[in-house]
Amino acid sequence: MPVYICPHCKNPIYDDDALLCLYCGESLRRPVGFFGKLRYPRPAVIIAFLALIILLSFMALVIF
Ligand SMILES: [Zn+2]
Numbered sequence: 001m002p003v004y005i006c007p008h009c010k011n012p013i014y015d016d017d018a019l020l021c022l023y024c025g026e027s028l029r030r031p032v033g034f035f036g037k038l039r040y041p042r043p044a045v046i047i048a049f050l051a052l053i054i055l056l057s058f059m060a061l062v063i064f
Contacts, residue, residue: 002016008021009023
């Protein structure tokens, strides 16, 4: 079970689903929404995938 350290008070948060710090009440800046729910693909993977598509489309433009 991953332990999340609060960025404000440095206390460990053991509840993986907690959105607010149990100690200081500050919002835990963890990824939420589409990418947070998926946890994969990561942003780096998406950027590499987009770069590959752009490269392929550019090559197709040159060839045809
Ligand atoms: Zn805190």
